[in-house]
Amino acid sequence: MLKRVAEGVLVHESEFLQSNSVVVQGRDGVLLIDPGITETELAGLANDIRDLGRTVVAGFSTHPDWDHVLWHASFGDAPRYGTARGAASIREVLSSADWKEQIAEGLPPEHADEIPMELLGLLTGLPAGAARVPWDGPEVRILEHRGHAPGHAALLIEDRGVLVAGDMLSDILMPFLDLQAAKPIDDYLAALRLFESVADGVDVVVPGHGSVGGAEEVRARIELDRAYVEALRDGRDPDDPRVGPSAPLEWLPDVHRWQVQQLTGP
Numbered sequence: 001m002l003k004r005v006a007e008g009v010l011v012h013e014s015e016f017l018q019s020n021s022v023v024v025q026g027r028d029g030v031l032l033i034d035p036g037i038t039e040t041e042l043a044g045l046a047n048d049i050r051d052l053g054r055t056v057v058a059g060f061s062t063h064p065d066w067d068h069v070l071w072h073a074s075f076g077d078a079p080r081y082g083t084a085r086g087a088a089s090i091r092e093v094l095s096s097a098d099w100k101e102q103i104a105e106g107l108p109p110e111h112a113d114e115i116p117m118e119l120l121g122l123l124t125g126l127p128a129g130a131a132r133v134p135w136d137g138p139e140v141r142i143l144e145h146r147g148h149a150p151g152h153a154a155l156l157i158e159d160r161g162v163l164v165a166g167d168m169l170s171d172i173l174m175p176f177l178d179l180q181a182a183k184p185i186d187d188y189l190a191a192l193r194l195f196e197s198v199a200d201g202v203d204v205v206v207p208g209h210g211s212v213g214g215a216e217e218v219r220a221r222i223e224l225d226r227a228y229v230e231a232l233r234d235g236r237d238p239d240d241p242r243v244g245p246s247a248p249l250e251w252l253p254d255v256h257r258w259q260v261q262q263l264t265g266p
């Protein structure tokens, strides 16, 4: 089911980890951001778009993780964009002979059989530094950073006051740092500053996973993510409900501890 969050901007929430797909209505068709997750959900989303009397004219993946680069044949063969770096990163994954096995290892077991791999990751990289998604619809600004993954982009639909955050600013997940990066903490803090610089114009924040937030949530989520990352930086235990004793996802505190371990080394 598509839920309207702003004029011409609709969100579909998946069963897996409250993953959000975003549909932006353009003149002749829609821009589809991070479609997910299962075969049934993707086919349903294609139907919902058809019911709007639209076709998919462009896709966009916020970053090169499996749950953000899925696609379904019924969306058609519109270009699926990503940042230059994001597209290069998933291309590298797909270039290894056993990429399906590699990705399958990380899939949630309860959904693994229902996740279509055929069209996974077939992105068209935009030119490095591209500032906008090339399509015939409301202007969509690309805010590229590398807070969570290489070539991660948040999208800002300025006219509508919507920030599509990708895997940041979630109410259910704490920041997942890019542990492969040289300076994961600095990168994450820089990304949060980038969000802060546009926050005044944001009325709706759509995280990759979790609840859609209103204007009052935008800065609160930036602050919560920043407090978490700064605690990691300073070697403190974060005071963060997402990884505390009553965390909404019971497995998350373990991932948090693992992340701290990775950052501090043996």
Ligand SMILES: [Zn+2]
Pocket: 065, 067, 068, 167, 208, 209
């Ligand atoms: Zn994700």
